[in-house]
Amino acid sequence: MALFGTDGVRGVANVDLTAELALDLAVAAAHVLGEVGAISKNRPKAIVGQDSRASGEFLEAAIVAGLASAGVDVYKVGVLPTPAIAHLVASSGADLGVMISASHNPMPDNGIKFFAKGGGKLDDALELAIESRLNEPWDRPAGRDVGRVIVDESAAERYIYHLLSSLSVNLSGIKVVVDCANGAASEVAPEVYARAGAEVIAISNQPNGLNINENCGSTHLENLIVEVKKQGADLGIAHDGDADRCLAIDADGNLVDGDYILAILAKEWRVQTVVGTVMTNLGFIKAMTENGIAFEKTPVGDRYVLENMLTNGHKLGGEQSGHIIMRDFANTGDGLLTALQLMSAMAKSKKSLKELAKIMIRFPQVLINVEGVNKSNLTTSKAIAAAIGDNESKLGVNGRILLRASGTEPLVRVMVEAESEIVAGEIAKTLATLVRLELS
Secondary structure, eight states: OOSOBTTBEEEEBTTTBOHHHHHHHHHHHHHHHHHTTOSOSSSOEEEEEEOSOTHHHHHHHHHHHHHHHTTOEEEEEEEOOHHHHHHHHHHHTOSEEEEEOOTTSOTTEEEEEEEETTSOBOOHHHHHHHHHTTTOOOOOOOGGGSOOEEEOTTHHHHHHHHHHTTOSSOOTTOEEEEEOTTTTTTTHHHHHHHHTTOEEEEESOOOOSSOTTTTOGGGOOHHHHHHHHHHTOSEEEEEOTTOOOEEEEETTSOEEOHHHHHHHHHHHHTOSEEEEETTSOHHHHHHHHHTTOEEEEEOSSHHHHHHHHHHHTOOEEEOTTSOEEETTTOSSOOHHHHHHHHHHHHHHHTOOHHHHGGGOOOOOEEEEEEESSOGGGGGGOHHHHHHHHHHHHHHGGGEEEEEEEOSSSSEEEEEEEESSHHHHHHHHHHHHHHHHHHHO
């Protein structure tokens, strides 16, 4: 079974993801990146950050120990969003970066994400190479050749400056409620939105190591919706635990997900092509066609979106989940950057978020997560394949079906879109039942 999933290595901290594994991964990453020429001829340099989980403390210690013992100088930047690590790697000329986070997963989980020189995520080949080098014998540096560990206290301020430099308009007059998920954005998100000129009300911004993503953030929007209405705010912004994604709520409490945000920015920036995934809503695709914008599709995962963008020279892409990549400013999804650009579109157009979101009509989409099944057998089941084919024929061009094994969690996702939510729900339930029977 592969160690790396859709977005790094994840598992229950101190059960699946142990200190020993974290140290070994750090050593293997240093060796692999060095051999492919990613590490400079001088002393290698790494940026290491984390979200607010308590387990990040011991995992950081293990990763720092592994890197330093492999001869890498380590700059610890503390609790910062994942995209901050990507930016700091690129802007400082570091040779690699490590983010300790399980993103939107519950607190007991944690994860390790690697960034290569330039701030990009590792491709599949590099991840497999790192995995294959775990626990191999190696010559350990000694004396002056061991790495040093430095606490970088200016990292957050440099990241905030980078975010603000993306704006060409002041956000004064916009009142925003931001749900920080008690995670990595708890300090920097309210700060940067306020500096940009917005009136900011922050909620779930008191992390204690245990409350990350707990009934808050992008996976639990109820509190944000209530607060937006209570405060009479123009919009709400919801981040996940590591703040690489952004979902929005309009003034009436309606969800504006990543597809809507992507559509708004695509029209605002007048792009020729936008990149999405197999999960992108059919309503988005139709809206892009109506606005003369081409759409390109990738597997789920922001790194696959980025690969397409880099290969084909596209500037804008993202996922329904709120991972939005804007290559003019960054090479990774950045929830704070996304929120700033969304509010910028509101300020420039002088339109409400609800008005801007009218660019697309979302097709009803039903998603069922089927847990406790053997997801590795999903693609080999003839009964599942036949059922998908039959139902796709019934839907025609006005709907679609997607079944996929999650890359970060032990489950199969059943997604159905149709013009009617009732129809989508019926088909999704039927397929989910079949998946349980076939894969149990």
